[in-house]
Amino acid sequence: MAITSKLVLAAATGLYMTSTAMAVDLTVYTAVEAEDLKRYADAFNKVHPDIKINWVRDSTGIITAKLLAEKNNPQADVVWGLAATSLLLMKAEGMLEAYAPVGVDKLDPKFVDNSTPPAWTGMDAWVAAVCYNTVESGKLGLTPPKTWKDLTKAEYKGHVIMPNPNSSGTGFLDVSSWLQMFGEKGGWEYMDGLHKNIARYTHSGSKPCKLAAAGEIPIGISFAFRGAKSKASGAPLEIIVPEEGVGWDMEATAIMAGTDKLDAAKKLVDWSITKDANMLYNSGYAVVAYPGVAKPVKFFPDNLTDKMIDNDFEFAANNRKAILAEWQKRYDSKSEPKS
Incomplete structure (x- = not known):
């Protein structure tokens, strides 16, 4: 045994x-x-x-x-x-x-x-969009932006948050799309104007929308699905698709x-x-990626896919290092500390 x-x-x-x-x-x-x-x-x-x-x-x-x-x-x-x-x-x-x-x-x-x-x-x-808190914006007397360039107006000074493109893919698709839409010179001029209104840059693509949803900032540049999800949970958000078009990755x-x-x-x-x-x-x-799988998302903007730019992924990839270095030199002073 x-x-x-x-x-x-x-x-x-x-x-x-x-x-x-x-x-x-x-x-x-x-x-x-x-x-x-x-x-x-x-x-x-x-x-x-x-x-x-x-x-x-x-x-x-x-x-x-x-x-x-x-x-x-x-x-x-x-x-x-x-x-x-x-x-x-x-x-x-x-x-x-x-x-x-x-x-x-x-x-x-x-x-x-x-x-x-x-x-x-x-x-x-994921597709860029602007998360706009209607309650907080109303308290401040702000008007909803219709375009990316509207966000450079003086009324939004200190009321906008967006992701840092060196740490966030959402931030990079924003910067890359602005350079494609407005041209190199026009893109950096746009970001110079936007920078004056930025409260801070986050290290997360979803965080600006989460902060806007929580009422900590009136305007968060983020991505549309995050906005739709927050709005479905009861946040007083308007999900704005800027008229010039939106970047995506x-x-x-x-x-x-x-x-x-x-x-x-x-x-x-x-x-x-x-x-x-x-x-x-x-x-x-x-x-x-799989056709026929995606189900309609509540509060997802109806016109968003029509506003997705013809994204030049090769341009974004080949110029990524130079774009990020230039962005950091110009704007990193407003980035939040890394955790």
């Missing part, structure tokens, strides 16, 4: 060790909102319980800088949820493993990198070149473009 027990124990131990050896830990860098990470991981693990996701999460600018700093010694296996403009920059540096996920042909083509095979695939898009996914966990990384990227994954994205974004 003792010998039999030992054999059973040995067999069980061997089985446990084999099972443990088969489990894979993936280091996944992301700029996805922290509140969504557990939902994503739980849904993925229902299909692949043998792959554990270890998240490294921060804002877009910080994750981008971290990945570039680690170029010669990559620490991430996958990037799941980072601005496409950032991934284009990494593609140019040879940092991404080209891969066509299973089912990629089902996605809207504008959400797929144009190389064959693609270096990255899109998940969802997409969250995207890619495999880091050199990962020694390529098979597991491919499984994650395969799952990231599925209909089920896109249904999850739709709970945080109104525009997703």
Whole structure:
């Protein structure tokens, strides 16, 4: 009996060790909102319980800088949820493993990198908008802005908050879109005027709208879905789509070149473009990569998609470093301290 027990124990131990050896830990860098990470991981693990996701999460600018700093010694296996403009920059540096996920042909083509095979695939898009607190603005006697250029008017001095583009993807898409819409000279002149009215720059793209929703500032330059979500929760917000047009970017996914966990990384990227994954994205974004999935979002501006500019992602990616350096030199004095 003792010998039999030992054999059973040995067999069980061997089985446990084999099972443990088969489990894979993936280091996944992301700029996805922290509140969504557990939902994503739980849904993925229902299909692949043998792959554990270890998240490294921060804002877009910080994750981008971290990945570039680690170029010669990559620490991430996958990037799941980072601005496409950032991934284009990494593609140019040879940092991404080209891969066509299973089912990629089902996605809207504008959400797929144009190389064959693609270096990255899109998940969802976020679109700029202005969150305008009607109660606080009324107390101050402000009038709702209709255009981006309206925000340079003297009446808004000290009443506007926007994201810092060095740390926030939303901030960068704002700056990039203004340079595209107004031209280089006109774009910087616009930002000079806007800067005079800025109370401070945040390190989060959603924070300006959250602050406006809470009544801490009358006007927050943010993204439309955040405004719609806050308004649906009862915040006295008007979501303004400036007449000149609005910038946008997409969250995207890619495999880091050199990962020694390529098979597991491919499984994650395969799952990231599925209909089920896109249904999850739709709970945080109104525009997703998988056609027919997105459901109408209460209070999401009806004309927003018509106002999305023809975004030149190559321009944004190729000029990102120079744009951010110039922005920092001109305006960083009003940035809030980094946590």
